[in-house]
Amino acid sequence: MPDEPFSAERTTMVEEQLRRRGISDERLLEVMRRVPRHQFVSPERWEQAYADHPVLIPEQQTTSQPYIIAAMIQAAEVQPQDRVLEIGAGSGYQTALLSELARQVVAVERYSTLAESAQATLRSLGYDNVAVVAGDGTLGWEAAAPYNAIIVSAAAPRVPPALLQQLAPGGRMVIPIGDAHSQVLQLFRKQPGGEVSRTLLEGCRFVPLIGRDGFAA
Secondary structure, three states, X not given: OOOOOOHHHHHHHHHHHHHHHOOOOHHHHHHHHHOOHHHHOOHHHHHHOOOOOOEEEOOOEEEOOHHHHHHHHHHHOOOOOOEEEEEOOOOOHHHHHHHHHOOEEEEEEOOHHHHHHXXXXXXXXXXXXXXXXEOOHHHOOHHHOOEEEEEEOOEEOOOOHHHHHHEEEEEEEEXXXXXXXXXXXXXXXXXXXXXXXXXXXXXXXXXXXXXOOOEOO
């Protein structure tokens, strides 16, 4: 990335919001120190881009708090050769982080306007291992399955069956589960034999995952 005017803010974000709260994956911290988060929000919100809270984007959606994004990616243990599925691309910021950490990223976004905008922003910044598609995130994206990691950036009332089916043996999925007001971030691991284990991570609050196996519109 070229030198950016918010490099000091990114360093502060990494050291104060992430490292101090237990984010220890150095690959992830370095990527979050580098990726220009402000490019994924409107210019009038640039001053909020590195703050410790979500930032509003079009369609009444948000790009999540940096700490929550980091916690989800760290829990998913994204590796350089992984194929990753992201549900809820939003403005594309988390997609950019995943692009730098993994071999290939498919991001599904419910709103076609957001999908098109995110893809354009990612392309303009040089991310060429990413496909942002419009669709029902609860159905995943079968065409590129299986995935080594799946990160769901919207709250589901239960785990969508299609996402578990599209998770590769040995794969990890991080998803917030709960009602429309509060959820618990959960980590699912698919064992080589197909069994799935679950680990509860922390409380959180996301916009609802709308779709066939999510919340009603």
